[in-house]
Amino acid sequence: MFNLNKESKLAYTMLIPTISIVFLIILFPIFGNFWLSFKEVKLGDLRAPQPIIKEKLKTKDIEPGDDILIEYRFKNSSQKKPIFNIEITDKISEFISPVEIAEGCSVNNNLLSCYFEEWKPKYNEKIIFKFKANDNFEIDNFNPKESKPRGVADADNILTNLKFSIKNFQKILQKNETIENIKVTFLYSLFATIGALLLGISAALLLEKNFLGKGFFRGLFLFPFVSPVIAVAFTWVYILDPFKGFLNNYLLNNEFISEPIFFLGLKKVDFFGFDFPFTLFIVILFESWRYFPLAFLFILARLQAIPKDLYEASDIDGATRIQQFFYITLPQLLGVISLLFILRFIWNFNKFEDIFLLTGGNAGTRTLTVQVYDEAFALSNMGTASSVAVLIFILLAIFVFIHQKIAPKDIEE
C-alpha cells in the first residue's frame, strides 16, 4: 500500500543509531575478547609506553645575568619496550634565554622543543640545560615548574599489533582449577535454576486463587528480585556471619549447635560419607531465593491462562486436587517451565556479582565468571582472563542455540 522502499529507508534510519551503539558496546567487545584471548596481555601493558619528563631547578639565589641550570630527566616508562619519535615541548620562562641545550633541542618563542629518534627500554637520563637570566629577571615571577613538559612518542602497542599466540588457552586448560570451575559453574547454574523454579512454582500455586491481600503478597514476593544485589548479598553475609551473624547466634543460644558454622567458608562437609559442597549449597539457596520471583511471575501468568473448564470437568469425574495438579496444571505449565529453565540456566551461568559478593569465589564456589575476574585483576593477566571469557562465550553459544530450538517463535507473531 505504501512505498516499500521509502518505508525500509525510514526503518533503517530509525534502527541505525540503535544498531551502532549495540555494535560498538556489545558486538565489538565480543570481538575484542576473542582478539585479547590470543594475546599475552598483562594488566600493566594497558598503559602504552610513554616518555616521562621531569624538570628540576638546580641553581639557587638567581640574580639577573646569572647562569641558570635546569635539569631535565628523560625516562621511558616501559621496562620492556622502546619508544620512537619522541617529541617534547616545554614552555620556558620569558625571563631566561638559552645558553647551552642538549642536541636535538631548540628554543623558539619561549618554547623548548626536542626531538629524539628512539629511547631504549629502561632509558633514564638526566641532562642539564644551561640558561641565562635576562636583565629583567624577577625572582618572584620565575617558576620553571609553572608549565609541565609534555612528551609524545610512538610505541609498538601490544593490543593492536598482529602477533597472536595460543598460550593463554594452554595456560587455562592446563590448570586443574579450570575444570573444577566448569564443574562448579554447571552445578551452580543447574541447581540454582531448579531451586528458583521449584520456589517459583509453589509461590505461583499459592497465589493462583484470588483472595484478600493477594496483590500485597505478589508485590512482596518480588522484593528479592527488584532489590539491589549488593544490599541483599551483604544482608545474607551478615546473617550468616559466624560470629556476629544472627543465624549462628540464634542456633548457639538455643543449643542446636555447640560452635559456630562457617556458612560461607566450608568447602566440603562430610554427609554420610559423601563430600557435600556446603558453601556452594548456601550460594545456590541464595540464588534460588533471589530469582524465584521471576519464575513466579511467569508461571502465575500462565496459570491464570489455563482454561477453568478443565478443572470443572475433572471435578465432575472425581479427580482429587493432587491429581488435578499432576494431570492438568503441570502439563499446561510445561512449556513455560522449560523456557524459564533454559533462560534462568543461561543467566545463572553468566552471573558474577552474586557469588563474588557472597564468597568472593572462595570455599569451592569459584565459577568461570569469578575466574575471569581473578585472572584479570588478582593475577593481572588480561589475556588468560579473556580466554576464560571466550570459554564462557562458547559454552553459552551452545545453550543459546538450544534455547533457540526450544523457545516459541513469539517474536515473529
Place this chain on the structure above:
Amino acid sequence: MTNNIYQFFFIYLYSIITIFLLAVIGDFVSISIFLSKNIFIYKNIFLYCFLYAVCFFAIRIIITNQVSNIFIFIISLILSYFFLINKEINAYQLVIIISVFIAFNLLLQKYFTAKNFSNFLFEVSFLKFLKTNSLIFFSFIIIFPFYLMFVSSLKSQMVLLQNPTDLSIPFFYSISDFFSSYIAVITQYNFLNFALNSTIVSFVTVFVSLFFSIPGAYAVARLRFVGRSKISSSILIIYMVPAIVLVIPLYVIFSQLGFRNSLFSLMIVYPATTIPVALYMLQGYFKGIPYELEESALIDGCSRVGVILRITLPLSVPAILSVSLYVFMIAWNEFLFAFMFLDNQEYFTIPRGLYTQLDDQEVPRQYLMAGSVMITVPVLLLFFLFERYLVGGLTAGSVKG
C-alpha cells in the same frame, strides 16, 4: 471414631509445622518488636501444639456436637496442663497464640463442613495447611532479611555485639541515636555523593535507552524492511551476552581511550546493555496498538514521524513508564561495570561505594546495613508506586537477572 483419630494425628502434625512458623513469625512481628527479648524458645513448641490441639477439639466439639472428640480433648487437656506447670508462658504469647488458634480453626471448620470436600477430607485439609504454611514460609524468608537489614541499621554497635539475635526496634532511642548510623554513613562516607552519581547515571541511562529504543522498537514492530526478522530474533540473543565477556575488552578499550574512570563510561555502557531489553519490551507493546489508528492517520496525510509522535507514543505511555522503571532499576542496582570502571571515590555510584567504603571488617556492620537500606528503599518505593506497570513489563520483557 477411627476417622477422628486419624484426623487428630493429621491435624497434630500440621499444627506442629504451623505453630513453629507462627511462633517464629509472631515472635518477630508482635512481641520482640516491642519487648526487645527473645521469648520464643524452641522447647515450647510442644506446648504450643498441645494448646493448639486443645483449642481445635474444643471448638470442634462445640460446633459438631460429636461426643467422641471429648476423649481426645481430655487427653490433650491433661498433657497441656502438664506442660503448662513446667514451663513459663508469657501473657502476650498466650493471647496471640490463642487468637491465632481460633482464626485457624474457623478457617479449618469452613473446609471440614463443606459438603463436596467430604470425599477428600484429608487431602483438602492437608493442602489447606500446606498452603497457609507456605504463605507464612514465603513471607518469612522474604521479609526476614529485609527486616534484619533495617533493624540492624538502627542499633548501636554495642547492642549489636551484645545480642545479635535481638530483633526489636529500639523505640526508646532518641531521634539522633535512632538514625545515628544513617547520619554517620552520610557524613563520614560521602554517601550523598554516591547517591547523586547513581541518580545521574540512572536517569541518563533511562533517557538514552528510551531515545534509542523507541524508534528501533517502532521500526521492528511496524515497518517492513529486509532483515527485519533477523533483527528481531537477534535482540534476545544479544540480551544473553554475559556482562563478564564484555567487561574485560571494555576495560581495555576504555583504558586506552582514557575515559574508564568516569561516570561517562557508565553512561555509555548502561544504555547499551539495556537497549535490547527496552527494545524488546516496547516492540511487543507497539505491536498491540491497533494498526488502523496509524493507518488512518497516514491516509489523512500524516508522516510516519508524525504518527509516532502523535499516536503511538501517547498510546504507549504505560509501556514507556514500565520500561523506564525497569531500566532505572537495572542502572541503579548495577555493580559489575561500576566496580571495574570506577577508581576515584568522587565518581562512585552507590553499589561501588558500598562495596569499597563499607564492606570492611573495620567498619561497623550497622553502617553497612544502613547503606544497604538506603540503596534499597528508593527501588522498593518506586516498585510499590508503580508495581502494576512493572509487573506487566517484567512479564512482557522476560527480564534479565
